[in-house]
Amino acid sequence: xxxxxxxxxxxxxxxxxxLVRGGxxxxxxxxxxxxxxxxxxxxAWYAVFGVALSLLAILIGSTGFLFFKGTGIWxxxxxxxWGWAIVNFVFWVGIGHAGTLxxxxxxxxxxxxxxxxxxxAEAMTIFAVVCAIFFPTIHVGRVWLLxxxxxxxxxxDMWPNFKSPLMWDFFAVSIYGTVSFMFWYVGLIxxxxxxxxxxxxxxxxxxxxxxxxxxxxxxxxxxNYERAYLILAGLSTPLVLSVHTIVSFDFAxxxxxxxxxxxxxxxxxxGAIFSGFAMVLTLMVVCVKLYKLENLIxxxxxxxxxxxxxxxxxxxxxxxxxxxxISWYSGSQYESFxxxxxxxxxxxxxxxxxxxxxxxxxxxxxxxxxxxxxxxxFVVSIFVNxxxxxxxxxxxxxxxxxxxxxxxxxxxxxxVWDVCALVGSFGLFFTFFSIFIRYLPMVAMAEVKTVLxxxxxxxxxxxxxxxxx
Amino acid sequence: MxxxxxxxxxxxxxxxxxxxxxxxxxxxxxxxxxxxxPFPIHGLxxxxxxxxxxxxxxVLILGLLGAAGGMGMQLWMNGVDYPMIFSAKPYxxxxxxxxxxxxxxxxxxxxxxxxxxxxxNQLPRLNHPVFNSKAFSTHAADDGFFLSIExxxxxxxxxxxxxxxxxLGALQVEHxxx
Numbered sequence: 001x002x003x004x005x006x007x008x009x010x011x012x013x014x015x016x017x018x019l020v021r022g023g024x025x026x027x028x029x030x031x032x033x034x035x036x037x038x039x040x041x042x043x044a045w046y047a048v049f050g051v052a053l054s055l056l057a058i059l060i061g062s063t064g065f066l067f068f069k070g071t072g073i074w075x076x077x078x079x080x081x082w083g084w085a086i087v088n089f090v091f092w093v094g095i096g097h098a099g100t101l102x103x104x105x106x107x108x109x110x111x112x113x114x115x116x117x118x119x120x121a122e123a124m125t126i127f128a129v130v131c132a133i134f135f136p137t138i139h140v141g142r143v144w145l146l147x148x149x150x151x152x153x154x155x156x157d158m159w160p161n162f163k164s165p166l167m168w169d170f171f172a173v174s175i176y177g178t179v180s181f182m183f184w185y186v187g188l189i190x191x192x193x194x195x196x197x198x199x200x201x202x203x204x205x206x207x208x209x210x211x212x213x214x215x216x217x218x219x220x221x222x223x224n225y226e227r228a229y230l231i232l233a234g235l236s237t238p239l240v241l242s243v244h245t246i247v248s249f250d251f252a253x254x255x256x257x258x259x260x261x262x263x264x265x266x267x268x269x270x271g272a273i274f275s276g277f278a279m280v281l282t283l284m285v286v287c288v289k290l291y292k293l294e295n296l297i298x299x300x301x302x303x304x305x306x307x308x309x310x311x312x313x314x315x316x317x318x319x320x321x322x323x324x325x326i327s328w329y330s331g332s333q334y335e336s337f338x339x340x341x342x343x344x345x346x347x348x349x350x351x352x353x354x355x356x357x358x359x360x361x362x363x364x365x366x367x368x369x370x371x372x373x374x375x376x377x378f379v380v381s382i383f384v385n386x387x388x389x390x391x392x393x394x395x396x397x398x399x400x401x402x403x404x405x406x407x408x409x410x411x412x413x414x415x416v417w418d419v420c421a422l423v424g425s426f427g428l429f430f431t432f433f434s435i436f437i438r439y440l441p442m443v444a445m446a447e448v449k450t451v452l453x454x455x456x457x458x459x460x461x462x463x464x465x466x467x468x469x
Numbered sequence: 470m471x472x473x474x475x476x477x478x479x480x481x482x483x484x485x486x487x488x489x490x491x492x493x494x495x496x497x498x499x500x501x502x503x504x505x506x507p508f509p510i511h512g513l514x515x516x517x518x519x520x521x522x523x524x525x526x527x528v529l530i531l532g533l534l535g536a537a538g539g540m541g542m543q544l545w546m547n548g549v550d551y552p553m554i555f556s557a558k559p560y561x562x563x564x565x566x567x568x569x570x571x572x573x574x575x576x577x578x579x580x581x582x583x584x585x586x587x588x589x590n591q592l593p594r595l596n597h598p599v600f601n602s603k604a605f606s607t608h609a610a611d612d613g614f615f616l617s618i619e620x621x622x623x624x625x626x627x628x629x630x631x632x633x634x635x636x637l638g639a640l641q642v643e644h645x646x647x
Contacts, residue, residue, distance in 0.1 A: 026612035159546035163555045168568040175572045179579045194610040213593035217609050219504035221590040227522035228586035239575045446508040457488035
C-alpha cells in the first residue's frame with residue numbers, strides 16, 4: 001500500500017514536500033504536541049531548567065547588588081556611558097523580532113510552513129522582550145524612579161519629553177511586548193481548550209479551563225477569531241518594523257560618528273530578523289531532537305529558516321560595507337576615522353568576530369547539505385547569535401570610546417557584574433522557555449491541523465479539491 | 470437546570486460531512502445553529518450563511534481613537550500644560566510625535582481586535598450545554614466535528630430535526646439539557 005507521504009511527494013501540481021509527514025491525522029497531532037506536557041519531563045528538560053534557574057539566581061543576586069551599589073559596579077566610564085546593558089537590550093529586542101516575523105509577516109504572505117514553528121517563536125519573542133526591557137530598567141540607576149518615563153502626573157508637575165527617541169523607545173518596546181503577548185495568547189486559546197479537555201488533575205482542569213475562556217470551537221467564534229488574528233498580524237507587521245527602527249533612532253538621532261546615519265533603520269531591522277531566526281534555529285533544533293517533532297518540523301522548515309538566515313546575513317554584510325563606503329564618501333574625517341578605527345583600532349578583534357560570524361558563517365547555507373544537517377544548523381546558529389551580540393557591541397562601544405576629543409578617549413572593558421547580567425539574562429530567558437515547554441503546547445495544534453489535506457472540506461472531491469491550498 | 474433539551478448535537482466524521490450538513494441545515498431554514506470544530510474550516514462561514522465579522526470596525530474605531538489620543542496627549546503635555554523648548558523645536562512639532570502616535574494606534578487597535586473578538590463571541594463563559602456531551606468534551610477540541618441546533622429555533626422539531634441530522638450522516642445525535 002502506498003503511504004500518505006508517497007502520495008503527496010508525487011503530487012503533480014505542487015512538488016513540494018508536505019508540511020506534516022509520517023501519515024498523521026488530527027488526533028495524532030494532538031497526541032504528539034500534548035504528550036510532553038502530560039508525562040514526566042525528560043532528563044534533558046530537568047538539566048536545562050536547572051541550569052536556567054542557577055543562571056537566574058546569578059541575575060537576581062547581581063541585580064540586587066547593583067541596586068545596592070549603583071551602576072558604578074559596571075565597567076562604564078566617561079566616554080562609554082552605554083555599555084553592556086544597552087548592548088544586551090538591543091540584542092534581546094532583536095531576537096524577539098523573528099518571532100513576530102514568523103507569526104505575523106509570514107502569516108500575511110500565506111506561508112503555511114510557519115504553523116509548526118510559530119508558537120515557540122512567539123513565546124521566544126515574549127521572553128526575549130522581557131529580557132530586553134530588563135536592561136534599560138536597571139541601566140537607569142534609580143529604578144524606583146522609572147515611572148518618570150511614563151506620562152503620569154508627578155510631584156514636579158512635568159511631563160516626559162516626547163521629542164526624545166528614548167521616549168519613543170519606551171513606548172515602542174513596551175507596546176511591542178504587550179501586543180506580542182496578546183497575539184500569542186489569542187493563538188493559544190483553541191489549544192488551551194484542547195488541553196482543558198485532556199486535563200486529568202483538578203488543578204490542571206481549573207487552570208487550563210480558566211485560560212481557555214470557555215472556548216468551544218464554535219464556527220461563529222472562529223469567524224471573529226480568524227478576522228481578529230488576521231488584523232493582529234496586519235498590525236504587528238508594521239509594529240515590529242517600527243520597533244527596531246525606533247531602537248536604531250536611539251543611536252541615529254545622536255550626533256556621534258558611526259551612529260548618525262540614515263542606513264540604521266533598515267540595517268537594524270534586517271539584523272534583528274537575522275539574529276532572531278538564529279535563535280529560533282538554536283531552540284528548534286534542540287526541541288525537535290528532544291521531543292521527536294521531526295514529522296511536524298521537517299527538513300523543509302529548517303531549509304526555509306536557513307535560507308532566511310542566509311538572505312538577512314548577506315543584507316547585514318551589505319550594510320557593513322555600505323557604512324564603510326559612506327564614511328569615506330561623506331568626506332567627514334570623524335566618520336572616516338571611526339570606521340577605520342572600528343576595523344583596525346583597539347576593538348578590531350570585536351569587529352572581525354562580528355564580520356566572520358554574521359557575514360561569512362551563514363554563507364555555508366548556499367549548500368543544501370548544510371541546510372539539512374542539524375549539527376551544521378546548530379553550530380551556525382550559535383555563531384550568528386554570538387556575531388549579532390558583537391554587532392551591537394561594536395556599534396555601541398567603538399563609536400563611543402573614541403569620540404570627537406582625543407583627550408577624552410578611553411578603553412572600555414566590562415566587569416564581572418556586566419558578565420553576570422548578560423549570563424543571567426539567558427537564565428531568565430531559558431527559565432521562561434522551559435516552563436513554556438513543560439506546560440503549554442509548543443506547536444500550534446489547531447493551526448497545524450489546518451494544513452493537513454483532509455482539513456479541506458473539499459478534500460477528495462472530483463473537482464475543486466486541492467491538496468495544498 | 471431546565472428539564473427540556475436546549476440543543477441537539479450531531480457529530481460528523483469529516484470536515485466534508487460537516488460542511489455539507491451545514492449547507493443543508495442552512496437551506497432547511499434553520500438560523501440558531503452552530504458548527505464546532507478543532508480548527509477553522511475554510512468556507513464554512515458561507516456554508517452556514519454567516520455575515521462577515523464586525524471585528525474590523527471595532528479595530529478601526531479604537532485604532533483611530535488611540536492614534537488621535539496619542540497625538541493629542543503629546544501636543545497637550547509638551548505644548549499646552551507644561552510648554553518647554555527642546556532642541557529649539559516649536560511647541561507643536563507634530564512630526565516628532567508621529568512614532569508614539571503610531572504605537573498607541575497599534576496598541577488600541579490590537580486591544581480592540583482581542584477584546585472585540587472576545588466580546589462578540591461572548592467569551593469568557595463558564596459553561597455551555599454542549600459540554601454536557603461526553604463526545605463533545607472529548608473530541609471537539611481534538612478531532613471531532615459537531616453541529617448543534619438550538620431548540621429555540623423556529624424550525625426545530627424533535628423528530629424532524631433528529632431525522633434530518635441522521636440523514637446527513639451524523640455518527641450520533643444527542644439531545645442536551647442545560
